[in-house]
Amino acid sequence: MSMKVLFMGTPDISAQCLKAILAAGHNVVGVVTQPDKPKGRGYEMAKSAVKVLAEELGLPIYQPETLKNGVFLPTLEELQPDIIVVVAFGKILQSYILDYPKYGSINIHGSVLPEYRGAAPIQRAIIDGKKETGITIIQMDEGIDTGDMLHIIKTPIEDDETFETLHDKLAEIGGRAVVEAMEMIENGTVVREKQDDSKACYAQKITKADCKLDFSRTADELSCQIRGLSPFPLAFTKLPDARMLKIISAKKAPGSTEAKPGTIVSLNNGFEVACGGGTKLHVTAVLPEGKGRMKAEDFVHGRRIALGDMLKWEM
Secondary structure, three states, rough: OOEEEEEEOOOOOHHHHHHHHHHHHEEEEEEOOOOOOOOOOOOEOOOOHHHHHHHHEEEEEOOOOOOOOHOOOOOOOOOOOOOOEEEEOOOOHHHHHOHHHHHOOEEEOOOOOOOOEEHHHHHHHHHOOOOOOEEEEOOOOOOOOOOOOEEEEEEOOOOOOOOHHHHHHHHHHHHHHHHHHHHHHHOOOOOOOOOOOOOOOEEEEHHHHHOOOOOOOOOOHHHHHHHHHOOOOEEEEOOOOEEEEEEEEEEEEEEOOOOOOEEEOOOOEEEEEEEEOOOOEEEEEEEEEEOEEEEEEHHOOOOOOOOEEEEEOOO
């Protein structure tokens, strides 16, 4: 059996889930994604990952500037989808869209709800030092990730997990989870579970303030922050000459130090920074201002940092 699916999504994780739905034999009658946006120094118009995939597969593509006030209803009436699948689409959908299909609309969310509702669940889980996350398939309502839960698949967050690696892992799990949920919906075996709002937390969009490193925190905390922001947008500090230094990778170093937090205490195989509680952070890869990504040891060999230097974290 297969459903007529209207798919709504924008970034790469959405594209991976679209591939899984197609591989399961469902009929994708249309793909809705965000309008092309200018990107880079040349401000050339860039297509979303979902649009690129849809073009490759010859799927009908829709890029409405707005979905408010019933403007998308004629398209729904033309396509007559059995279900709408939404993955990181980027806009809040009104009830006339959510409730139109026979099976309503479902969403693939990158956390074990009700934890980390909102825009940045993958990053926030790593930054907060969580040991487990997952994918939740929900029946959408007009709230932000508040609908009934239909299917959950959990996965551990490894000690060296970054935003990039966890994103890719959840993209694969998300595709599998939505296909399983759609099968249960179609054969009538799905069990809806209401979320416990008292246990909910919100994953705010990542801002520049989230990227600033505060070396009065422990090395473990800073390692989680750096991993949750890698490879983009990257955590940062400032060198003694006020140039920005973004940190790509780092981990807690063995031993302890009595140096003031922010002090460079070692230049071996990269460099180590004194952190809160006498802990040390071993930095292994960096992105200096105006330069490309490099190993921290190459940055040290370029004599751009010295033992005893103080990184400027109070900005």
